Amino acid sequence: MAAKYTITYFDAAGRAEVTRLAFAAKEVEFNDVRLTSDEWKKMKPSVPQGQLPIMEVESGGKKTVICQSGAMARFVAREFGLYGKNNMENSMVDVALETIEDLFKELIKIYTASDEKTKDELKAELGKTVVPKFVKNFEDMIGGKDWIVGSDMTIADLAVFSLFKTMPSMFGEDSTKCYRENKNLQAHAKRVSENKGIKKWLASQPVKK
C-alpha cells in the first residue's frame, strides 16, 4: 500500500512550502494541515522538538514523524527522485538548500528584530544588499542551464522558486527587485511554474504569506 503523508504547519508558505511543492510537482497526494496559533499551542508539547513544520509518514503499519523542514524536504526529494542522480548532484542540491537556509536566517532577523526602527532598517537592507548577494549565488549555480543541478528539476529548484515567490508579500516588492531583473532566474521561475503539478498547485492553493 502506498505511504500516507501529512504535513502540519501554519497557514503560510514559510518552512513547509518546499515540501508541499515537491508533492505537487510529482502529483502525489498529501494531507495539508494548517494550524491556527491556538491549535498550535495545544499541540506543541506533543511535537518532536516543539516546532513546525512536521511531516507524518504512515507506511507498512508504521507511523513516523519527521521534524526539521530540511529533513522533510530531503526525505520527499529522495522518495520522488528530486535529489539529483548521484552523490555529486545530491551535494550540489544540498549547496542550494543550505544557501536558501542562509537567506531564511536573514529573513528571520527581520521578524525577530527588537524594535520597528531596526526592522525597517533590515528590510531596506534586504533589497539593497542581502538579496543581491543571494541572487548572485543562485545565478552562479544556474548560469544558462535549465535547472540548478543536473538535467532535471530537483528540490533545489523548488526551494529557490518558493522563497522568492513568497518574499514580496512579506517584505515588499522591493525585496526581490534584483531577482525579477535577473533573466536566467526569471526563466527558471517560469520553467518551474510550468510543471503540470505545480501549475495545478499554484491555481488551487494560494498561500497568503
Ligand SMILES: N[C@@H](CCC(=O)N[C@@H](CS)C(=O)NCC(=O)O)C(=O)O
Ligand atoms: N530548524 C527548524 C526551525 C523550525 C521553526 O523555527 N519553526 C517555527 C515556525 S517557522 C515554529 O515552529 N514556531 C512556533 C514555535 O516555536 O512555537 C526547521 O527548519 O524546521
